[in-house]
Amino acid sequence: MKYAIVGTGGRHQMFRNAVTETHAETAELVALCDVNQSRLALSASKVPNRGGNGIATYLAEDFDRMLTEQDPDTVIVTTPDYLHDEYIVRSLRAGRNVMTEKPMTTDLARLKRIMDAQRETGKKVTVTFNYRYSPARTQLKEILMSGTIGEITAIDFRWYLDRVHGADYFRRWHRYKDKSGGLLVHKSTHHFDLLNWWAASTPVSVSATGKRDFYTPEMAIKLGLEGHGPRCHTCPVAHKCAFRMDLEADEPLKQLYLDTEKDDGYWRDKCVFADDITIEDTMQVQARYASGTSLNYTLVAYSPWEGLEVKFHGTKGELTHKHIEVHGVFAGGNRERGGDEEVEAMTTELHLAGGLPQKLDVWTGKGSHGGADPIMLGYLFNPDGMPEDQYGRASDQVAGAWSILTGIAANKSIAENGARVEIAQMLAEAGITL
Ligand SMILES: NC(=O)c1ccc[n+]([C@@H]2O[C@H](COP(=O)([O-])OP(=O)(O)OC[C@H]3O[C@@H](n4cnc5c(N)ncnc54)[C@H](O)[C@@H]3O)[C@@H](O)[C@H]2O)c1
Structure with missing residues (x-):
C-alpha cells in the first residue's frame, strides 16, 4: 500500500517512521506535503534507505499534483486540526482513502463536508484514535x-x-x-x-x-512576569518563567520549529499568558x-x-x-x-x-501513549499480521x-x-x- 503524508510537524514522525521503518514490508511512503519547505526537507532527510533523489516532497499548493504523480492509496493527514477537512475531502474526491489524526475536524460545517464527501465517494476514512x-x-x-x-x-x-x-x-x-x-x-x-x-x-x-x-495575562502578573514578550525565544523575563519553552536548548524541537520558522513565521513558543x-x-x-x-x-x-x-x-x-x-x-x-x-x-x-x-x-x-501507538500502528499498516480485533477499536x-x-x-x-x-x-x- 502506498501512503502520502500531509503535515510534516511533530506528530507525522510517528506515521512516517511506521511506514518507512517498522512496517516497511507492507507499506511504502511515496510523498510528503507541507507549507514549509524546510520542514519537508527535514522529514525527507530522515527517511532511511531511499536511493536516487530520495522521497518526493510537495508544497501544499501542489497537493493535487502530488496525488496524481505519486498515486498514493491512502493520504495520512497530520496538519493542524482546522485543515483536516480540506485534505480529507480533497483526498476522498481524488479517489484516495484517508487516515486522519484526531480530532477528525473542528466544527459542524467542516464535519458536513467530510460526511458528504465520504458518502459520495465511498472511500475509507480512518480516525487514528490511539x-x-x-x-x-x-x-x-x-x-x-x-x-x-x-x-x-x-x-x-x-x-x-x-x-x-x-x-x-x-x-x-x-x-x-x-x-x-x-x-x-x-x-x-x-x-x-x-x-x-x-x-x-x-x-x-x-x-x-x-x-x-x-493561562491569562493576569496570571503572568501574579507570577511576577510583567513585561513578558510574545514568545519565549526573545522574552526578557524568560529566565524567571517556569513555563519557558527553550527551543534553542532542545535539538529536535530546534530543528523542527526554530530552524524552519523563517519559511512560514510559525512560532512554536508563543507566550502562554497572551491575551489573544x-x-x-x-x-x-x-x-x-x-x-x-x-x-x-x-x-x-x-x-x-x-x-x-x-x-x-x-x-x-x-x-x-x-x-x-x-x-x-x-x-x-x-x-x-x-x-x-x-x-x-x-x-x-x-x-x-x-x-x-x-x-x-x-x-x-x-x-508511546501507554503502549497504545505501536498496537494501533500494527492494525493500521499491517492488519493481516495482527490478531482479530475483538474490541472494535478501528474508527x-x-x-x-x-x-x-x-x-x-x-x-x-x-x-x-x-x-x-x-x-x-x-x-x-x-x-x-x-
Ligand atoms: N493522537 C495523538 O496522540 C496526537 C498527538 C499529537 C498531535 N496529534 C494531532 O496531529 C495533528 C498535527 O499536530 P502536530 O503537533 O504535529 O502539529 P504541528 O504544528 O507540529 O504540525 C503541523 C504541520 O502541518 C503543516 N501545515 C500547516 N498548514 C498547512 C497546510 N495548509 N497544508 C499542509 N501542511 C500544513 C505545518 O507546517 C506543520 O509542519 C493535529 O491534528 C493534532 O491534533 C495527535
Missing part, C-alpha cells in the same frame, strides 16, 4: 463488554493536564478556538471517543461550562447517552499531575480506573521530568455489590464524528450560558446525517 489501543483502556472495554458491572448507569470522567503538557496547548495554533475547536474538541475528542466506545453508545444531549482561569488566546483551560460537561447512561466530565489544563480518573457506575457494581500518566510530551523529551522515562501508576478496581473491592492486574504495554468517520459532537455541543452550550444542547437537533440544523 487511546483505544492502550492495553489498560482495552481492559476496561473487556470488563464492560462482559457485563460484569451490569448496565452502565452513570460515568464520572476526569482528565488532568499538567503544567507542562497542558501549557503546550496555549503556545501555538491549538490556542485559537477556530483552529482547534478548543480543548473540548481538540483534546476531549480522545476522551469522548473512549466514552462512546466504552459505553457502546452515543451522546444525546450536552450542557457545559468553560472558562480560562490560569481564545480557548478555555477549565471545562465541565454533563451529557446523557442514548443508552440512558449519564456523564459528568472535567478537563483541567494546569493540574499538578497528569492523568485520568474514571468511574463506571453499574447495576451490579462499580469499575474504577486511575492512571497517573507522567511522560515526556515534547519531541526531545522533558528534562524537568527525567527525559523520556515514563513514571506511571495505574490502578483498576472492581467493586461488585455485596463484595469487597478487588484490585485488578492492569494490562500494560510498551511504547471510521462516524466514530470520528461522534467523538467531536459532545465537544462541539459543549462549545455551543458554553456560548449559550450553559443551555442544554440536543445533538439530534444540532445535526439536523446543520444538515448532517451520520
Whole structure:
C-alpha cells in the first residue's frame, strides 16, 4: 500500500517512521506535503534507505499534483486540526482513502463536508484514535463488554493536564478556538471517543461550562512576569518563567520549529499568558447517552499531575480506573521530568455489590501513549499480521464524528450560558446525517 503524508510537524514522525521503518514490508511512503519547505526537507532527510533523489516532497499548493504523480492509496493527514477537512475531502474526491489524526475536524460545517464527501465517494476514512489501543483502556472495554458491572448507569470522567503538557496547548495554533475547536474538541475528542466506545453508545444531549482561569495575562502578573514578550525565544523575563519553552536548548524541537520558522513565521513558543488566546483551560460537561447512561466530565489544563480518573457506575457494581500518566510530551523529551522515562501508576478496581473491592492486574504495554501507538500502528499498516480485533477499536468517520459532537455541543452550550444542547437537533440544523 502506498501512503502520502500531509503535515510534516511533530506528530507525522510517528506515521512516517511506521511506514518507512517498522512496517516497511507492507507499506511504502511515496510523498510528503507541507507549507514549509524546510520542514519537508527535514522529514525527507530522515527517511532511511531511499536511493536516487530520495522521497518526493510537495508544497501544499501542489497537493493535487502530488496525488496524481505519486498515486498514493491512502493520504495520512497530520496538519493542524482546522485543515483536516480540506485534505480529507480533497483526498476522498481524488479517489484516495484517508487516515486522519484526531480530532477528525473542528466544527459542524467542516464535519458536513467530510460526511458528504465520504458518502459520495465511498472511500475509507480512518480516525487514528490511539487511546483505544492502550492495553489498560482495552481492559476496561473487556470488563464492560462482559457485563460484569451490569448496565452502565452513570460515568464520572476526569482528565488532568499538567503544567507542562497542558501549557503546550496555549503556545501555538491549538490556542485559537477556530483552529482547534478548543480543548473540548481538540483534546476531549480522545476522551469522548473512549466514552462512546466504552459505553457502546452515543451522546444525546450536552450542557457545559468553560472558562480560562490560569493561562491569562493576569496570571503572568501574579507570577511576577510583567513585561513578558510574545514568545519565549526573545522574552526578557524568560529566565524567571517556569513555563519557558527553550527551543534553542532542545535539538529536535530546534530543528523542527526554530530552524524552519523563517519559511512560514510559525512560532512554536508563543507566550502562554497572551491575551489573544481564545480557548478555555477549565471545562465541565454533563451529557446523557442514548443508552440512558449519564456523564459528568472535567478537563483541567494546569493540574499538578497528569492523568485520568474514571468511574463506571453499574447495576451490579462499580469499575474504577486511575492512571497517573507522567511522560515526556515534547519531541526531545522533558528534562524537568527525567527525559523520556515514563513514571506511571495505574490502578483498576472492581467493586461488585455485596463484595469487597478487588484490585485488578492492569494490562500494560510498551511504547508511546501507554503502549497504545505501536498496537494501533500494527492494525493500521499491517492488519493481516495482527490478531482479530475483538474490541472494535478501528474508527471510521462516524466514530470520528461522534467523538467531536459532545465537544462541539459543549462549545455551543458554553456560548449559550450553559443551555442544554440536543445533538439530534444540532445535526439536523446543520444538515448532517451520520
Ligand atoms: N493522537 C495523538 O496522540 C496526537 C498527538 C499529537 C498531535 N496529534 C494531532 O496531529 C495533528 C498535527 O499536530 P502536530 O503537533 O504535529 O502539529 P504541528 O504544528 O507540529 O504540525 C503541523 C504541520 O502541518 C503543516 N501545515 C500547516 N498548514 C498547512 C497546510 N495548509 N497544508 C499542509 N501542511 C500544513 C505545518 O507546517 C506543520 O509542519 C493535529 O491534528 C493534532 O491534533 C495527535
